[in-house]
Each structure stands twice: as C-alpha cells, then as structure tokens.
Amino acid sequence: xxxxxxxxxxxxxxxxxxxxxxxxxxxxxxxxxxxxxxxxxxxxxxxxxxxxxxxxxxxxxxxxxxxxxxxxxxxxxxxxxxxxxxxxxxxxxxxxxxxxxxxxxxxxxxxxxxxxxxxxxxxxxxxxxxxxxxxxxxxxxxxxxxxxxxxxxxxxxxxxxxxxxxxxxxxxxxxxxxxxxxxxxxxxxxxxxxxxxxxxxxxxxxxxxxxxxxxxxxxxxxxxxxxxxxxxxxxxxxxxxxxxxxxxxxxxxxxxxxxxxxxxxxxxxxxxxxxxxxxxxxxxxxxxxxxxxxxxxxxxxxxxxxxxxxxxxxxxxxxxxxxxxxxxxxxxxxxxxxxxxxxxxxxxxxxxxxxxxxxxxxxxxxxxxxxxxxxxxxxxxx
Amino acid sequence: xxxxxxxxxxxxxxxxxxxxxxxxxxxxxxxxxxxxxxxxxxxxxxxxxxxxxxxxxxxxxxxxxxxxxxxxxxxxxxxxxxxxxxxxxxxxxxxxxxxxxxxxxxxxxxxxxxxxxxxxxxxxxxxxxxxxxxxxxxxxxxxxxxxxxxxxxxxxxxxxxxxxxxxxxxxxxxxxxxxxxxxxxxxxxxxxxxxxxxxxxxxxxxxxxxxxxxxxxxxxxxxxxxxxxxxxxxxxxxxxxxxxxxxxxxxxxxxxxxxxxxxxxxxxxxxxxxxxxxxxxxxxxxxxxxxxxxxxxxxxxxxxxxxxxxxxxxxxxxxxxxxxxxxxxxxxxxxxxxxxxxxxxxxxxxxxxxxxxxxxxxxxxxxxxxxxxxxxxxxxxxxxxxxxxxxxxxxxxxxxxxxxxxxxxxxxxxxxxxxxxxxxxxxxxxxxxxxxxxxxxxxxxxxxx
Numbered sequence: 001x002x003x004x005x006x007x008x009x010x011x012x013x014x015x016x017x018x019x020x021x022x023x024x025x026x027x028x029x030x031x032x033x034x035x036x037x038x039x040x041x042x043x044x045x046x047x048x049x050x051x052x053x054x055x056x057x058x059x060x061x062x063x064x065x066x067x068x069x070x071x072x073x074x075x076x077x078x079x080x081x082x083x084x085x086x087x088x089x090x091x092x093x094x095x096x097x098x099x100x101x102x103x104x105x106x107x108x109x110x111x112x113x114x115x116x117x118x119x120x121x122x123x124x125x126x127x128x129x130x131x132x133x134x135x136x137x138x139x140x141x142x143x144x145x146x147x148x149x150x151x152x153x154x155x156x157x158x159x160x161x162x163x164x165x166x167x168x169x170x171x172x173x174x175x176x177x178x179x180x181x182x183x184x185x186x187x188x189x190x191x192x193x194x195x196x197x198x199x200x201x202x203x204x205x206x207x208x209x210x211x212x213x214x215x216x217x218x219x220x221x222x223x224x225x226x227x228x229x230x231x232x233x234x235x236x237x238x239x240x241x242x243x244x245x246x247x248x249x250x251x252x253x254x255x256x257x258x259x260x261x262x263x264x265x266x267x268x269x270x271x272x273x274x275x276x277x278x279x280x281x282x283x284x285x286x287x288x289x290x291x292x293x294x295x296x297x298x299x300x301x302x303x304x305x306x307x308x309x310x311x312x313x314x315x316x317x318x319x320x321x322x323x324x325x326x327x328x329x330x331x332x333x334x335x336x337x338x339x340x341x342x343x344x345x346x347x348x349x350x351x352x353x354x355x356x357x358x359x360x361x362x363x364x365x366x367x368x369x370x371x372x373x374x375x376x377x378x379x380x381x382x
Numbered sequence: 383x384x385x386x387x388x389x390x391x392x393x394x395x396x397x398x399x400x401x402x403x404x405x406x407x408x409x410x411x412x413x414x415x416x417x418x419x420x421x422x423x424x425x426x427x428x429x430x431x432x433x434x435x436x437x438x439x440x441x442x443x444x445x446x447x448x449x450x451x452x453x454x455x456x457x458x459x460x461x462x463x464x465x466x467x468x469x470x471x472x473x474x475x476x477x478x479x480x481x482x483x484x485x486x487x488x489x490x491x492x493x494x495x496x497x498x499x500x501x502x503x504x505x506x507x508x509x510x511x512x513x514x515x516x517x518x519x520x521x522x523x524x525x526x527x528x529x530x531x532x533x534x535x536x537x538x539x540x541x542x543x544x545x546x547x548x549x550x551x552x553x554x555x556x557x558x559x560x561x562x563x564x565x566x567x568x569x570x571x572x573x574x575x576x577x578x579x580x581x582x583x584x585x586x587x588x589x590x591x592x593x594x595x596x597x598x599x600x601x602x603x604x605x606x607x608x609x610x611x612x613x614x615x616x617x618x619x620x621x622x623x624x625x626x627x628x629x630x631x632x633x634x635x636x637x638x639x640x641x642x643x644x645x646x647x648x649x650x651x652x653x654x655x656x657x658x659x660x661x662x663x664x665x666x667x668x669x670x671x672x673x674x675x676x677x678x679x680x681x682x683x684x685x686x687x688x689x690x691x692x693x694x695x696x697x698x699x700x701x702x703x704x705x706x707x708x709x710x711x712x713x714x715x716x717x718x719x720x721x722x723x724x725x726x727x728x729x730x731x732x733x734x735x736x737x738x739x740x741x742x743x744x745x746x747x748x749x750x751x752x753x754x755x756x757x758x759x760x761x762x763x764x765x766x767x768x769x770x771x772x773x774x775x776x777x778x779x780x781x782x783x784x785x786x787x788x789x790x791x792x793x794x795x796x797x798x799x800x801x802x803x804x805x806x807x808x809x810x811x812x813x814x815x816x817x818x819x820x821x822x823x824x825x826x827x828x829x830x831x
Contacts, residue, residue, distance in 0.1 A: 001718050004718075005716055005718075029754075033753075036716040036717060036718055036720070037716065037717040037753060038753070038754060039713075039750070040750070041748075041750060042751060044814045044816065044817045045690075045816035046688065046689045046690070046816065047682060047688045047691065047693070047708075047710065048747040049750070049806075049807055049809075049812065050729065050730045050808045050809070051730040051735050051737075052731075052732045052734055052753075052808070053721055053753025053754070054756045054811065055753065056721045056722075056735075056753075057732075057734065057760060126756070128756055130759065169757050169759060170756070170758050170759050311760050311761045312759055316762070316775065316776075361776075365773055365776055368773060369791040369792065372616075372791065373791070375616060376617055
C-alpha cells in the first residue's frame, strides 16, 4: 500500500499543470481517487465531514443491483436452454448467461466511461461517479441478444446527448440509462421488441413472448404463473424479470438510505391504483388483470426501484417525490394497457415524468414562496 | 410554563472531549480583538503599537458606521497590529499588564435610564458589537429598533459550553443585562432555554423576558430556529440577538460602570488532555490553555465549535463571539479504498456506514474531507438536518446563480450560514455550503443598503 502511494506521489507531478501529461490530469485524478480517498482537509466552514462521498453512494447502488444481475445471467442461460426443451444445471445456465451478458457490460462501461473521461478532460473537471451506476443499469434493461455495436451507439448517444450536453452529471434532464434504452427502442425496434429478442439464441419455433407481449394481444392462455413472474423465470430484459430480487435490492437501498422510499412507494401505489381503475372499467380481458399482477410484470419493479429513484432526474422536493412517483406508476400501466405499439410503458412513463419533474418542483416551491409572501403581508397589516 | 418546541430535524454529532465542569482562572499575557469577527466591519485604527490602554479604551471603529467602537478587553499596551493580504487588519493585540483596570463609564439603573443613554453607553464602552442582528448576522445597527431581541440560553452544537455554568452565580448581572435589553425594543425579549438541560435558576427565574422551551438535536439552540418558531422574520423586519456571556458584561457595565468581559471558555476536543473551563476575558490567547495540554500529532485548533468555528493557530486568540475552543486532529492522510471498505468507526449520518447501528458512540473525528467535490446529485438529505420551512438545496442554487429575487423568496432573511453547517457536514458532494450562504447574505446586504 505504501509502495503504491509512493509510486502515485512520484507520478503525480507529471499529470499536474506544467507536467508532461497535464492533459490527462482528470484521468489521473480519477484513478488516484479510486485507489485512495484523497488527503484534502477542510478549509472553510465545518471542520469535520461525514464519511460518505459520491463513490460510496454509487457503489451502494451497484451492490443493490448485483442480485438481479447475477440472477439475470442465470436466467439468460435458463431461458435459452428451455427454448430447446433442455433442463440444465445452475452453472451451465449461469456460464451461458455470463458469456452473453459480460460483453454487454464491458461495452457499456468502455464506451460510457471513455466518453465521460474525455469530457472531464476537455472541461478540466473531475470525473463524476454517476456513470458507474448507469453503466451497470444499461445491461440490465436490454435484451440478451442486443447487437453490441447497436449498444455502443446507444450508450454514446445517451452519455453525450442525454447527459454531457446538459453539463454532465447532476445537470441532466433524462435518466441516462433509459435514454440509451429509448434510443435502441426507436432506432432498432426489431432488436428491442417482439417475440424474438428476449431469449438469447432461442430455437426459432419456440415462442419467446414476454407476459406483457402476450397480454397486449389478449393471449392469456398459457400465461406464466404468478410464481414464475414474481421470481423471474420468464423471458425479458436481462435484469428486469425477478421482482423478488429487485425488492431485495430495493430494501438494501432503502435501509442504507441511498434511494428515496417516497418515490419507490408512490410508483408502486400509482401502478396499483391505475390497475384498480382498469379493473373497475373492465372493457377487455387485459383490464381485468388483477392490479397487483401488473406490478410483478415487465420492467415495472425494476423501473420503480432503480430508475425512477435516480436523484438527478426525479423530483427533488419531498412532496414532489410523491407526485412524481405516483404519476410514473399510473402512466406506466396506462401506456401498457392502451398503447397498441408498446407492450411496456415503464420506460416512457419515467422519461415523460423526467421532463415534468422540474415543473412539479416548481409548483411546490411556488407554494412555499406564496406562503412566505402571505406571512409578510399579514405582518404588514398588523 | 409555556409550550415546548420540539425540533425533530437535526443531528447531534457526538465527539470525544467534552469539557469537565472545572473552572480554572487564567490570565494570559496576550489578548486580541479581530476585526474579521465582525462581518462587514471596515476597521479604522485609533491606536498604534506601544499605546497604553485600559479595558474599554477604543482600539478601532467601523469606517462605515463610525459610532460603533471596538475596545480593549484588558489594560496594558498595544503590542501589535497584525495585517494580512492587502494590509487587511487581522488582529489588534494587547499585552495585558495583569491589573485589568477599566475606564469608568458610570453605573446606571436600567429602570431610570432612557434608551438613548443606554445606547450611548453601550456604543462608547465597546459592548455594542455583542448585539447582532438578523437578517445578515452582522453587528446591530444603532439606528434601527428591532421587533424583538432573542437570547439563546443553551448551545446545542458539538461539545458546546454549558451556559448554565457560564451564568452560575451571576444572577444579578444577568438580570440587569436583560433589563437593559428590554429597554432597547418595544417588542419582547425572548429567553430560549432547553426544555430539559437548562436547570439554572438564573435563566428559569429571569424576569422582564418571555421564556420559551426548546428540545431536540442540534440546531435546536440556533437563533434562527428560535426565530422561526416564535416570530418568523419577514422582509424589512429586524431582530437582535445576544448571548448570555455578553449579557453578563452588559449587566456589569451598568452595575459598576466598568468594561468587564470576564467569561468562561470551554476547552474541548478529542486532542485535549484535560478538557475544562477557563475563566478569562474576551479575545484571550489560547497559548497558555493548550500548552502541555494537547496530544501529539498535527492538530487543528478551532476558536468555536467544529461546525462553525474559525481555524486559528496554537498561539491564536479566541474569537469575539466564541465561548469554546476545540482541538481535533488534522486529517491529512490518504486512505486506500476508503470509500469501499465497511468503515467501522467512521462517522456518517447516512446508513452507508455501520455507524448508524451504534448511535451513542462518541467519535474522534479529524478534518479529512472524505472525498472530492462533485456536482449536486443526491436530494432530500439536507432536509433531514434543516428544521425550517425552507428548501435548502434550492436556496443554495439560487445563491450560486446570484438570483436576488429568488433568494429573497426562498427565505434567505430567515437563516444564517451556521444553520447550513450540518448540511455541509453531511453533503455527499463536499461543497462549501456555509461559504456559499455567507456570500449570499453579503450579496443581499449590499443589494439592500
């Protein structure tokens, strides 16, 4: 450890202003602070600081998605062999899935972090940790058969146009991971929807439709069991299938306080309420689907726990978070049931509410301002 | 008794090194008045090196408000005027002759003295600057009349001095001081005590004031919190506030006619061998207190508490408004994978460190930042330690873009930089929030004057 520190101290001057590699200062700083928490001390304001920092926060989100990631890898293999009618062991499934998923993760990180480093360098900024999370979320919301070059373009689009043009981490309007998915969805719809894409290298004759796909066309025969949908033994995006493990990850985020419970809770509440409204309406078979069943299908749970809770693109005020989450839940189910083109509504619901989040905050802050002005007027009259 | 205001949002940071209730008399050789303690003050010197002064002799005055004098706390001679960059005056040092002779400003009975005479006496004796105002937390303007005066009778910040001890045995001076304050406003004087911890009869039996009781974690002792609950400040309104040790000095001025700022200073912090109280005067050098009384290693000496205090060196001086000196270790070290390890023994309000499992543990915290500065990403954190009906992050951002109207609308008049200290401590993005807020307040003050 000391030797490593010595080595870094020796190299550091080359990367600072006037050094040989001064253009790579941000890159050096990123690697150095990855290895060592810096030795900077407080020099204004409070003399002591909480031990938490951005890296700590981000790593906890990553820990939160690891259960779904590992299960997703296994499920990719399981679904593949299932389409051939084979029942194989845990490890065979997992290793097949690993072979499919690992390249996706590598491409996601390589392209995304590459662009992040480049922008940090141009702006003489430190490299923000936000992409560490985005980079793992993207592989979890794409189908296992996604062509890597398409993914690379989508990641580049998301990072540049979803984030950097707004000023980088903390300034973006849209959730970067969902921006990548939306790009794929509209640019390469053939690889993002339908019956073919959700099972890796499946047997052609085998139907690979997701529960949502079936529900949309009114095919409620041989619908997967609630058990399978809850625990995730169904085809779908890599990380979205197991509601159970998503809840486990969500609980971890809630206990550690990294994600907002207000948003999570209200997304589920919104979805459930919309489901109930459809139950009352009951114009077709899809509307009769029990409201709670919506919550364990498709990407609803994953979106609620890991996507809607992105602090940058969600509402920032405490009250606003309730409205923001509730509307996401309602819209997601509304799009699912009514829109003939998109079987899943979660992605579009979250992106839409990303746009409205600042408006929600604005309304809530205005009411605070009005209250203050009213108090001042009353004081003036007295 | 009146209702108890329970402050729910906030955080008590438990540190090692609470001062024992032992009081030691201390007569240090050097004292100093630091013009930098008085925000917005532009000092014009009235003495030069070598001049002989008494307690209450003017050292300098404020160029922009030339009736406000700053006077020597002790008798002796001016031994140095220390200047910083651009010849800014940092410290006016007085070498004490040990006699503590004071100029005589004449005793007076508060009940029989009119407001103008009281004001004149306070201004001339140099005790006026103990009265500060909101908004902006600057020395009160003698030309205004406040709608109320606030006296916080407890300090909720980490390792704070016990104000019960500060006023112990000084009931008469304290009451006289309160009587004087009551003459300065047509409104009320609010004496705000802790619902459980305040035991002193000096506070609980005080007259001529309205006593209110508060409880809950820090910042429950901050003036802004009391203000917010009792009489929220609107645009154009002014309140004044004074701390108990300064009220004692005001009381003495009117009882004896002397300038006597005798006060207790709590010497605290994990690196102090014998944390205890020292009885001395305003602006005392800490040299004698910390000599042979600190642990080894690189140390941070703080005049005030760890949240809002000023960094001083080991022969520096206690600030004009401070009742506490804190010494903690510097945090000038690297930590391999510090952000990824479990981090037992580290302090964090977040639940990403195990510290939330043992809330009663006391910590030896250093000055390490524990991370680099980043953009604001997390939301909803500040609200947990910010007990006001104000949106902290939005206000900070309004200040950063210098939007005067928005700052005003979001309630900048109601707060002070110190109210954001806890936000700064728990900030994941490691930004200098108190400095930002102070800049915002200064911007407003210039804009409004």
